[in-house]
Amino acid sequence: MSELDKLTQDTIDEGGVLALLYFDIHGTDKDTMIQLGTGLVQKVLNENGVVFARGEIDEPMEQEDMFSTSLELKILTRDVVSFAEVCGNFSPFSMEILEPQEFKVPVSSMQDLFMFVSSTTHDYKKYIVQKLATPEKGEEYAKNLKARADLGKRLLGRKEGEPNE
Template sequence: MAEQKKYSQKELERLIEETTRYGAVYAYLHFDAHGKDEDTVKHSLVDLVDRITKEQGVLYCVGEVLEPYRRGGALKPEGNANAGEKETGKVKLADIESGQNAEKSGETKAGQEAKPGENGEVEGNEASKGKKSGAGNNEGGKGGETGEKDVYSTSAQVTILCNSFIALHQIALRYGLVGVEILSPQHIRMGISDAQSLLLNASQASQEFTAYILQKVLPPEEREKMEEKVRRRADLARQLIEKQAEKK
């Protein structure tokens, strides 16, 4: 494994300045998670950040996860968790910090802790496809007898540098972010082929998510017909994307 490097602030600023001249995008992404178990809620977002660092086109990525708070209770701003850092060509997972006493309690790698359980749920398409039986988006007493006071919530801010707007767009589609702030560049420019690829990617993601939902509600015979139709459309979309890539 190649030696991992951590950027200094000046090196990171230089990387951002140089890459955004040629189509890269530097942004903040925001995510949230809700569930009945405090640790599971936090670790579900730690896992999400870990997976984002490995996505294609990600040049740099670091996430900050707030300590979960009980719905109706006070937020714990002092207990942040840094998770997932990827630098150009290399992946580095930052340690999870559980409050101000993190250094005393020892180091825990994000990749080891990032195991979402059954009681926590991350918002978004990617997370919704796993096996989860937690509260998720439940408000008040919906979906459970324990009510709102037993639901924990947290959020994460991910600082990310992607090599293109299309790469950032794919992450937004896959992980269902709840907020975004593009920091640089001030204007997004793309050619016709990139714009077409972006639209095709959006359409394919929409079809996949729709298919996932329908699989849960359709009877077996209707499900087979739907799956065959989705496969045909996916193959056609893949061919169109490949043709666009060949033209570049």
């Protein structure tokens, strides 16, 4: 068994995820597309929880002055939350989980996973509202955010045993 195979198996045994992620890349310059694919692999490698990542870029195809290609990225993460974060941050157009065949995820990891999904969704909604809303709707949204933050502070205080206001 090679060192990489041992690392992979040990990581999976400890809750890791081995998967293939697929990305599409489009552009007008073949060399730039290959550089973009290489840069994407490097960015993924720097993500928290990524143990290794290796990418293979298909030969770009030309069609009407544009080039298109795909990148297959084999990735090993230390846990399902790290895997979800990579997917959320980089938006592959498809994925295939290779290992494990079943997940047994602690509640704390599930909470982290759902908080990531929730906060990412919130950030997208906030961005969309700020870009598309009328000034009046934008002010209403800002008030709702403040009320939400105040409620969050109260809930945290209750959780830490502080008296309710």
